[in-house]
Amino acid sequence: MASQVRRQVFLGTFIHSRSRTELEYLHDSAVCVDEHGVIVKVERGGCGGSGSGSGSGSGDTTSSSRLLQSLGWSEGEVDVVACREGEFFFPGFIDTHVHASQYPNVGIFGKTTLLDWLDKYTFPLEASLSDLGKARRVYTACVRRTLRHGTTTAAYYATVDVAATNLLADLCLSLGQRALVGRVCMDSEATCPSYYRDESAAESLERTRQTIEHVRAIDPGFELVGPVLTPRFAPSCTGEAMRGLAEMQREMDLPVQTHISENRGEVALVERLFRGSRSYADVYDAHGLLTGRTVLAHAVHLSEEEAALVRDRGSKVAHCPCSNSSLTSGTARVRWLWGRGIDVGLGTDMSGGYSPSVLEAARQAALVSRHVAMNGDGEGEAETEAEAESHKLTVEEVLYLATRGGAVVLGMEDRVGGFEVGKQWDAQLVGFGRPVRDQDGDGQQEEDEDEDEEDEGNVDVFGWEDWEERMAKWLYVGDDRNTKKVWVRGRLVHARRGRW
Known part of the structure; x- marks a missing residue:
């Protein structure tokens, strides 16, 4: 089936299983996906963001341009998707x-x-x-x-x-x-x-x-x-x-x-x-x-x-x-x-x-x-x-x-399951929302919650958790509200309200 999408560059934090016992964390990184939904390049680190592993980078212009040049891609033919604060990419x-x-x-x-x-x-x-x-x-x-x-x-x-x-x-x-x-x-x-x-x-x-x-x-x-x-x-x-x-x-x-x-x-x-x-x-x-x-x-x-x-x-x-x-x-x-x-x-x-x-x-x-x-x-x-x-x-x-x-x-290990060159971009964008804010003396948050704000789910983060702790929270407390976007073979097949 000839299913083609625009070329895409994904920026931020990528987490996948290196082995049964180890998750690999790629912070401030980039994954480039061609028009067939196949990963053609994984650039580790230095691709935007603070470098702290926050997953918040919007992408460094110079680094992104250099990355596109290395692939022979022009900016006009590429869609760029960057993690927001508290978000990461995980295999589908x-x-x-x-x-x-x-x-x-x-x-x-x-x-x-x-x-x-x-x-x-x-x-x-x-x-x-x-x-x-x-x-x-x-x-x-x-x-x-x-x-x-x-x-x-x-x-x-x-x-x-x-x-x-x-x-x-x-x-x-x-x-x-x-x-x-x-x-x-x-x-x-x-x-x-x-x-x-x-x-x-x-x-x-x-x-x-x-x-x-x-x-x-x-x-x-x-x-x-x-x-x-x-x-x-x-x-x-x-x-x-x-x-x-x-x-x-x-x-x-x-x-x-x-x-x-x-x-x-x-x-x-x-x-x-x-x-x-x-x-x-x-x-x-x-x-x-x-x-x-x-x-x-x-x-x-x-x-x-x-x-x-x-x-x-x-x-x-x-x-x-x-x-x-x-x-x-x-x-x-x-x-x-x-x-x-x-x-x-x-x-x-x-x-x-x-x-x-x-x-x-x-x-x-x-x-x-x-x-x-x-x-x-x-x-x-x-x-x-x-x-x-x-x-x-x-x-x-x-x-x-x-x-x-x-x-x-399922006999698909050569196609899906991780973020390696040659595999297809079957992935989800996962997010926990903003860290819990300070509260005033009567236990109320300093600001009223925006009633129209997207429901971020049950996972509360406070800002001091390391990535291993965040993944544990996601496993034990997370649900579909944390799944912001989903791609199969490079095609966006699901997005939560307001995120298309």
Whole structure:
């Protein structure tokens, strides 16, 4: 897809993950983005501002001119975007597991666990989206809301309906969100409701091909929107359907997304349905679906043997802490997965999860890791205090999961996740607002707040916080009000009121 924008130069503070454990802070720097939305130059320091790392620089004219000259660009063909005080650029968030079709049910799960929740809430809603007018309302709201929260890339599950799935792909493309869009495959009469399933494995495969061809027609190179093979989970599919999807994967080299070991009842169901298999992971492997391009959501109850198999096949895990807690599925062990050589990203898993925000998912990942520390890693052996503490995830680690980690999981690490030359400008401008001002003796601020002033959110800064402390505040207190602007592949796709 030939999507071009004006050349752009971004000035200020840039923060991204250098590694799992380290955030890199580039203050008073510049990132130059070409008309294809690709980063062509990163100039570190000396590009305007006070040099104090405030992120407030409006840009030094001489430095900017010299930078443009080095690229052979003229000022008239370049848009310059500079941080205001208290703002910084951060990579766009990557949601590795989300059900767009379930968005209206966010927050609605009652006291149910996974399998009951599917029957009571999920299948009826998904089936109703064969009404394309309703589907358009749902999918438009979902994509717009996730963009507002800084999600520049999402791996979406749609429904079994071809037209509705195609509509989701169309909307992602038109609204500018990078996405993998999957038509859900479910053909098992034993587990799928009669009103919501593919009639046969052959029909499931044919419908999947139809959605792939639609995506290929609207975005031939899968540059922004691509198809993903989506067997819902093993119990919903016959062996014939899974083998057919595996053949399709090998034929077209497409990614695969599905669920694994989310809930103990689900694991027991797999054992009953696939009695000849050694484990849940073995079911997928035996049917050819455990590949280097497979994303496995949840992985809460993996055994050591399964983890080794997942690692050996190169499959990845989408960690969905909010959903795992909401549906009482369990506490996934991210550091345990990392220790076994498995790459991990974050998923909101709406509507099992109640929030469209990957920042919230990162927050929940940090909190869930503390529950693992309190309760042990499930191995059944007493842990020392140091071993328990080691389960905790840091601010830096969960922000890695939200960006660069997600890029690895979706096979997009060469395109997105950080601010390096050659990567595409998928980014968000984050701001905390002005530092809290002095107050007079009666506790009132010296000046009345401007009633028309933009709501800056819950993050209060006082001016003495260093950047590590500001990032911690953003993680634990921030929300979409702090996301001022969002770009995907250089295109501005969201801006808060008054910031276009």
